[in-house]
Amino acid sequence: MTKPLLSIKDLSCHFAKFCAVDKISFELMPGECFALLGASGCGKTTALRAIAGLETPSGGSIHHRDQTFFDAKTNLLANLRNTGFIFQDYAIFPHLSIQENITFGIKDKSEKKNILERMLTLLGLEEHAKKMPHQVSGGQLQRVAIARTLAIKPSLVLMDEPFSNLDATLARRLRNEIRGIFKAEGISSILVTHNQEEAFDFADRLAVMEKGQILQIGTPEELYQQPHTSQIASFFGHCQIISGKAQGHTATTSIGEILLQKNISGKCEILLRPENLRIDLSDESSSIIKDIRFLGARKELTIQVPDTQIFANVSSRTQIKIGDKVKITPIEACPAF
Ligand SMILES: Nc1ncnc2c1ncn2[C@@H]1O[C@H](COP(=O)(O)OP(=O)(O)OP(=O)(O)O)[C@@H](O)[C@H]1O
Structure with a gap:
């Protein structure tokens, strides 16, 4: 060695x-x-x-x-x-x-x-x-x-x-x-x-x-x-935290169930990085697009979820407009604290 x-x-x-x-x-x-x-x-x-x-x-x-x-x-x-x-x-x-x-x-x-x-x-x-x-x-x-x-x-x-x-x-x-x-x-x-x-x-x-x-x-x-x-997490990139209640590798949050990187239980904070979020149009969701910024290769969305506002990135070709209801799903398991 x-x-x-x-x-x-x-x-x-x-x-x-x-x-x-x-x-x-x-x-x-x-x-x-x-x-x-x-x-x-x-x-x-x-x-x-x-x-x-x-x-x-x-x-x-x-x-x-x-x-x-x-x-x-x-x-x-x-x-x-x-x-x-x-x-x-x-x-x-x-x-x-x-x-x-x-x-x-x-x-x-x-x-x-x-x-x-x-x-x-x-x-x-x-x-x-x-x-x-x-x-x-x-x-x-x-x-x-x-x-x-x-x-x-x-x-x-x-x-x-x-x-x-x-x-x-x-x-x-x-x-x-x-x-x-x-x-x-x-x-x-x-x-x-x-x-x-x-x-x-x-x-x-x-x-x-x-x-x-x-x-x-x-x-x-x-x-x-x-x-x-x-x-x-706040030292590096965009750090947005939502609260949740964890049991094992899953947490219940205001945007639905989220897969966690580690096994924890009880109240927790979950880190959502903008590039780790998949955004799908969904009439049943209570998350609403509040703002859209066109940044060339991508669009940056500001989404109002029940307890906070979240930024997410989508390809600039994605057809989406202010007021649309969307479902937010992390692509990979999220860090939780
Ligand atoms: N010679 C000194 N006498 C007394 N206090 C000092 C002395 N040198 C540094 N300090 C204090 O020690 C702490 C750490 O200082 P240091 O210069 O190592 O920080 P740093 O992270 O490198 O900051 P910066 O990026 O501003 O240089 C600071 O609170 C500073 O005021």
Whole structure:
């Protein structure tokens, strides 16, 4: 079995009495792209800084392969952790040229020329090598920051909101390029972000954080399809909840019987994702179309059901009009809490 590259166990960080990171645990596999996702202030940057050695944890442990980064007895210096860090503000030295920035951390001077050439090619920076930082764009500066990080051959790269200063199209392109490079080079990475789409796009697995704690870890698909709580569901896509009474794998609700992912009993909340709903015209139903938005490939319907309003998607070819009565049937079993 492959051993994890990084093992984090019960990691905590305090600022005086305030607990910013509260006993988080996760493992990172070699070559894995991982993300810490959560709202501002949930502790993701502090966790990342603790892994890098820039913040001293108050408890727990961090192991990197057979090396201890941190535990009750050890606190390895940041520069001995073979870890690259990419910040939101690039942290480029303004007085050094692009190529000097890229080669800054390379210890073996005989390797400098080869690594520089490789990095310039890998990140498409060949024509900018001799320029100064103020002579290139924000996207190019971020590439320089990435090249400088990769030049020291880290086994792990930590990134704190590295794309948030770039426009959406450039951010997506750079994100995909970086992911491609990490995968090709076998580099493990942790991306800190508050942007769900970014986390889904980049990460093989991600951890959802709130108030210093990890609420759930999983692949993007697992977190979207099988969130453990309605709070986690609300991080991802459209989250609409109806109440029901469950018995086993079925719940009775205002729109009829609904199949549930898990076996529960009693009062429950059921998550209905718009794309998981089949909509059929039905005169006997008490669910009524209130609004229709044409969005090209699909139409988004607003449906009034007895206890709330629900959004559902249908193909834009579906013939349907405001006031129609419809039956709503989940296509697959629904998460319930
Ligand atoms: N040096 C510090 N001293 C005191 N409190 C701090 C310090 N650094 C962070 N905090 C607090 O710890 C909590 C977590 O901060 P952190 O920066 O890790 O959150 P975050 O999830 O990365 O947020 P953001 O996305 O806004 O950067 C916040 O409440 C913050 O105010």
